[in-house]
Amino acid sequence: MAQVSLINVSKVFPGNIKAVDNVSFGVENKEFVVLVGPSGCGKSTTLRMIAGLEDASEGQIFIADKLVNNIPAKDRDIAMVFQNYALYPHMSVFENMAFGLKLRHYPKNEIVRRVNEAAEILGIKKLLTRRPKELSGGERQRVAVGRAIVRKPLVFLFDEPLSNLDAKLRVQMRTEIHKLHLRLQTTMIYVTHDQIEAMTMGDRIVVMKDGTIHQIADPITIYDKPANKFVGGFIGSPPMNFMWGRVIKRDGHIYFDEGKFHVKLVEEMYSKITSYLNKEVIFGIRSEDIYDKLFVSEAPPENIVKVTCEVVEPMGSEVYLHLNTGKHTFIARVGAHDRPQVNRDMDLVFDMSKVHFFDKEMETTII
Numbered sequence: 189m190a191q192v193s194l195i196n197v198s199k200v201f202p203g204n205i206k207a208v209d210n211v212s213f214g215v216e217n218k219e220f221v222v223l224v225g226p227s228g229c230g231k232s233t234t235l236r237m238i239a240g241l242e243d244a245s246e247g248q249i250f251i252a253d254k255l256v257n258n259i260p261a262k263d264r265d266i267a268m269v270f271q272n273y274a275l276y277p278h279m280s281v282f283e284n285m286a287f288g289l290k291l292r293h294y295p296k297n298e299i300v301r302r303v304n305e306a307a308e309i310l311g312i313k314k315l316l317t318r319r320p321k322e323l324s325g326g327e328r329q330r331v332a333v334g335r336a337i338v339r340k341p342l343v344f345l346f347d348e349p350l351s352n353l354d355a356k357l358r359v360q361m362r363t364e365i366h367k368l369h370l371r372l373q374t375t376m377i378y379v380t381h382d383q384i385e386a387m388t389m390g391d392r393i394v395v396m397k398d399g400t401i402h403q404i405a406d407p408i409t410i411y412d413k414p415a416n417k418f419v420g421g422f423i424g425s426p427p428m429n430f431m432w433g434r435v436i437k438r439d440g441h442i443y444f445d446e447g448k449f450h451v452k453l454v455e456e457m458y459s460k461i462t463s464y465l466n467k468e469v470i471f472g473i474r475s476e477d478i479y480d481k482l483f484v485s486e487a488p489p490e491n492i493v494k495v496t497c498e499v500v501e502p503m504g505s506e507v508y509l510h511l512n513t514g515k516h517t518f519i520a521r522v523g524a525h526d527r528p529q530v531n532r533d534m535d536l537v538f539d540m541s542k543v544h545f546f547d548k549e550m551e552t553t554i555i
């Protein structure tokens with residue numbers, strides 16, 4: 189069995205608030221798993237149940253093959269880093285990091301050894317005598333992580349540990365936590381609502397919404413083969429573009445007809461879409477799979493889409509075009525030097541081998 193396993197776990201808060209609804213997943217030894225999803229989807233509650241800070245209403249939680257439902261938090265061999273990592277203000281960095289070990293009656297020389305080792309790993313050796321108020325946000329975050337490291341737990345749990353940091357520091361700390369995982373080789377479960385953190389850090393990602401799991405997979409699979417429209421739209425920036433239209437057949441070929449344009453599907457997709465012929469579907473295309481026809485040498489005429497360019501946003505390394513078909517607005521990411529004129533028509537080419545289709549009612553993936 190995996191290092192951490194949840195089997196049919198639910199959490200119902202008083203007032204019949206179902207925060208987590210029948211969730212099952214496993215985290216392998218040494219794996220870095222990210223729980224990601226919008227605010228209120230049940231990420232923290234799931235993590236807190238693993239930590240033992242919250243009882244599971246239903247289901248079983250195992251840590252290292254041991255059923256832990258009735259084991260108190262302090263005996264679960266896990267360490268948790270929170271978003272609000274409240275350090276003790278009257279204690280030095282050293283004392284803050286040593287506190288948990290002292291409570292557990294570790295010998296003094298072992299405490300000194302572990303705190304120094306953690307401080308070395310985190311690059312905060314020089315700060316050990318300072319008080320939290322004499323530290324920057326990033327340094328405080330490191331101390332909070334250090335407090336968890338010294339415990340040498342079986343599993344680390346992180347709940348949005350970077351959300352109090354400014355954007356630049358977040359990116360830096362993200363890399364540091366990633367490196368820390370490689371170095372410590374410990375199982376980690378990391379909660380975030382930031383899909384970029386999920387994509388860049390996770391060996392595997394658990395995508396949650398409304399207390400349920402929508403997909404569990406490695407980042408590339410989640411990105412390329414989302415299980416449904418929600419996952420497709422949540423992971424990726426800018427989000428996947430969606431358009432509503434019909435699947436039609438003409439002269440033996442299958443097309444997606446948006447109303448203002450139609451594009452021909454690649455033949456490999458035909459078998460999966462035939463049951464949707466003449467029905468409405470949701471068409472999905474990522475912004476990087478849309479090209480300005482001016483920069484495409486051999487554009488297949490059946491896949492050219494006429495749109496109006498409404499806004500041009502230079503991002504430095506690329507340009508975001510905000511486009512309008514007359515029925516739908518969407519975004520394309522094009523090369524840094526592509527500056528089409530605003531409020532003029534332009535021709536696009538869709539890479540039809542990369543497009544997605546979702547069931548209109550269920551929003552599940554067809555292709």
Ligand SMILES: Nc1ncnc2c1ncn2[C@@H]1O[C@H](COP(=O)(O)OP(=O)(O)OP(=O)(O)O)[C@@H](O)[C@H]1O
Pocket residue numbers: 201202205206207225226227228229230231232233234381
């Ligand atoms: N102690 C509680 N009592 C009642 N409802 C709660 C309690 N804690 C959380 N909830 C509810 O459970 C749901 C899930 O909350 P949770 O904190 O797990 O979400 P989250 O995914 O961590 O969100 P965020 O990204 O905002 O931190 C929410 O609807 C929340 O209002």
Ligand SMILES: [Mg+2]
Pocket residue numbers: 231232233
């Ligand atoms: Mg939370």
